[in-house]
Amino acid sequence: MESKLIEYTKKLVEIPSVIGNEKQIADFVESFLVNFYKKENIIRHNNSIIAFDNINPSKKTIALIGHLDTVPGENEYTGQVIDGKIFGLGASDMKSGLAVMMALIEYFSNREKRFNTIYIFYEKEEGPYIDNGLEPLLKNFDIIQKTDLAFALEPTDNRVQVGCLGTMHASIIFEGKRAHSARPWQGENAIHKSVNFLKRLANFGVKEYEFEGMKFYEVMNATMVDFSGGRNIIPDKFVVNVNYRFAPGKTIEEAKQDILKIVDGEAKVEFTDLCPSGRVCLDNVILKEFVNSFGLTVEAKQAWTDVARLSLYGIDAVNFGPGNASQAHQKNEYVEIKNIIDNFNIFRNFLGN
Amino acid sequence: MESKLIEYTKKLVEIPSVIGNEKQIADFVESFLVNFYKKENIIRHNNSIIAFDNINPSKKTIALIGHLDTVPGENEYTGQVIDGKIFGLGASDMKSGLAVMMALIEYFSNREKRFNTIYIFYEKEEGPYIDNGLEPLLKNFDIIQKTDLAFALEPTDNRVQVGCLGTMHASIIFEGKRAHSARPWQGENAIHKSVNFLKRLANFGVKEYEFEGMKFYEVMNATMVDFSGGRNIIPDKFVVNVNYRFAPGKTIEEAKQDILKIVDGEAKVEFTDLCPSGRVCLDNVILKEFVNSFGLTVEAKQAWTDVARLSLYGIDAVNFGPGNASQAHQKNEYVEIKNIIDNFNIFRNFLGN
Numbered sequence A, B: 001m002e003s004k005l006i007e008y009t010k011k012l013v014e015i016p017s018v019i020g021n022e023k024q025i026a027d028f029v030e031s032f033l034v035n036f037y038k039k040e041n042i043i044r045h046n047n048s049i050i051a052f053d054n055i056n057p058s059k060k061t062i063a064l065i066g067h068l069d070t071v072p073g074e075n076e077y078t079g080q081v082i083d084g085k086i087f088g089l090g091a092s093d094m095k096s097g098l099a100v101m102m103a104l105i106e107y108f109s110n111r112e113k114r115f116n117t118i119y120i121f122y123e124k125e126e127g128p129y130i131d132n133g134l135e136p137l138l139k140n141f142d143i144i145q146k147t148d149l150a151f152a153l154e155p156t157d158n159r160v161q162v163g164c165l166g167t168m169h170a171s172i173i174f175e176g177k178r179a180h181s182a183r184p185w186q187g188e189n190a191i192h193k194s195v196n197f198l199k200r201l202a203n204f205g206v207k208e209y210e211f212e213g214m215k216f217y218e219v220m221n222a223t224m225v226d227f228s229g230g231r232n233i234i235p236d237k238f239v240v241n242v243n244y245r246f247a248p249g250k251t252i253e254e255a256k257q258d259i260l261k262i263v264d265g266e267a268k269v270e271f272t273d274l275c276p277s278g279r280v281c282l283d284n285v286i287l288k289e290f291v292n293s294f295g296l297t298v299e300a301k302q303a304w305t306d307v308a309r310l311s312l313y314g315i316d317a318v319n320f321g322p323g324n325a326s327q328a329h330q331k332n333e334y335v336e337i338k339n340i341i342d343n344f345n346i347f348r349n350f351l352g353n
Helices: A002-014 A023-033 A091-110 A134-140 A142-146 A190-202 A253-264 A285-293 A308-310 A338-350 B001-012 B023-033 B092-108 B135-139 B140-145 B190-202 B254-261 B285-295 B305-312 B337-351
Strands: A042-045 A050-052 A062-068 A085-088 A114-120 A149-152 A161-164 A166-175 A204-209 A212-230 A235-247 A267-276 A298-300 A317-319 A334-336 B043-044 B048-052 B061-067 B085-086 B116-122 B149-152 B160-164 B167-173 B205-213 B213-232 B233-247 B267-273 B299-301 B317-319 B335-336
Touching: A002 A023, A002 A085, A002 A091, A002 A338, A023 A042, A023 A050, A023 A091, A023 B116, A042 A134, A050 A142, A050 A204, A062 A091, A062 A298, A085 A091, A085 A338, A091 A114, A091 A334, A091 A338, A114 A134, A114 A142, A114 A190, A134 A190, A134 A308, A149 A285, A149 A308, A161 A190, A161 A285, A166 A190, A166 A253, A190 A212, A190 A235, A190 A253, A204 A285, A212 A298, A212 B233, A235 A253, A253 A267, A285 A338, A298 B233, A308 A317, A334 A338, B001 B023, B001 B085, B001 B092, B001 B337, B023 B043, B023 B048, B023 B092, B023 B116, B043 B135, B048 B135, B048 B140, B061 B092, B085 B092, B085 B337, B092 B335, B116 B135, B116 B140, B135 B305, B149 B305, B160 B285, B167 B190, B167 B254, B167 B299, B190 B213, B190 B233, B190 B254, B213 B254, B213 B299, B213 B337, B233 B254, B254 B267, B285 B299, B335 B337
Parallel strands: A062 A114, A062 A149, A149 A317, A161 A298, B061 B116, B061 B149, B149 B317, B160 B299
Antiparallel strands: A042 A050, A050 A114, A085 A334, A161 A317, A166 A235, A166 A267, A204 A212, A212 A235, B043 B048, B048 B116, B085 B335, B160 B317, B167 B233, B167 B267, B205 B213, B213 B233
């Protein structure tokens, strides 16, 4: 399947699919799927697609999932193979993962499997939590609930990444009073009001947090600022966007309290984009077998992925994909062909009889 | 002249002249001036105009100056007279001052004066120091150097405002290293780097500074912020715009040092818009007579005006105008007719024999 894996990865990176523009790539994937699935086993929902087996209740069910979209970005070598690498926007994140899914579908189209399989190709992963294309699939199509273990083929360098940090954003809003900057005593400087808060925030540091034997690191950062005013105006509004990454085992509500403690009543707080943490499902028996059979490295996921969304729906999930994590969202992104082949072989051996 | 003062103020506020769009109002003023001055006594430079007497060396020379432009703004009652007030954008800042200048020109067109007079109507006062329309006039037309005392008819509620604070802006640039906000230890948060600086800045407070018996208040404020990054990115750049208002007697260089001391080497500093302070010219004999003759209130100017620019060119200057200072740059700006008449009468009595 080596040449197929290369061919599919190249084809996929050659189809632009920046978030919000997934129609063309979804059409391409769908036209591929119809060769291997009956019509009634393919669900197209907007630009997301589910392809599923008729569930044999004597078998466990594995889901393989991948998002079709990419962030915006530049690549000078799209579709080129250089030094054992395939270049293209999304090569690592995560079109090589999609290529593995396609190759597995083709490979098992005339072979026996140990598991029922569900393949999910979905849109809009690279944007806000609320617009994510996996959400309506989970909400509307019960077939996904049959899953005993899901693999998101996000770039992990063929390591198994379990759990994931929750993430939330909060707008910390300091309000002052506008005045001419030559007479600040007639107003109140909203930027100056924030200094004690910013100091506490900067001192939050990195908190190690162990959960089911895996180490996660909680961090809280100011990522954006905004203000209302002008060159010669005492600003009457200063807004700090805080991003908080919190460990599995902590609820959204507990995480909110952590932020409120740092703010200490000195400003208004508006929470946005509340993404729960993902369960560390090392107790999942299928996962245990998977890890042991192939001697895979297991590590904590120090970022948010849709594993958390699956968690919320009661589905155990891990990240395991061929992409190079450090290539994600980089200019001239690439993926190593060797990793794609390794990833495919592991899944082939795992799923096969 | 009461009806003339009202008429001119109304006409002037009815001509829009937001900074950069002074052609129409300059044309209007020029068409007025040609009725009273010979062609060779009017200088038009872009949208600024100087009208001057042939200098009689046995007389002292007084300059009256006013800017033609306004800030952008809204006014629902443009040109209306309500309760003894004339409404319109620029009514106080400073078209009523321009109306007084026009009325004085008309009044003295067939009367004797104690002084040579120079009238300066200029563009682009409400923007950056460097674009100011008075600067090229001072640079190019030596006639202004004849001035023994200049009055800027800025809104002062008919008080004499002497000296003026210097003002400068500095971009305080904190540089960090970009990283994913789930892994901040791979980067350096430029916003977090600023906290000690911001704390010192907020603690600067208000410094009273006495100069030639007048009290000025030095203040330093963050007025704007900018950053480079995104929601889930550790920002690699955070820029704080600091505005510093410093007392007369302090040089630009000394004021720069005050800012550098607060920054304490923690960030790059780029100085912009360096406006010197204005000399407190209470020793000017003409000013002494002016103040005493009319029993006027004298106060320090707690803001920057073109008085400082005249200072730089060795010309003593004060602010003295009919506008209401608190109306400047306000929505539905107005000026009180009584103040316009009082201002005119004071200048008429002062300039006349």
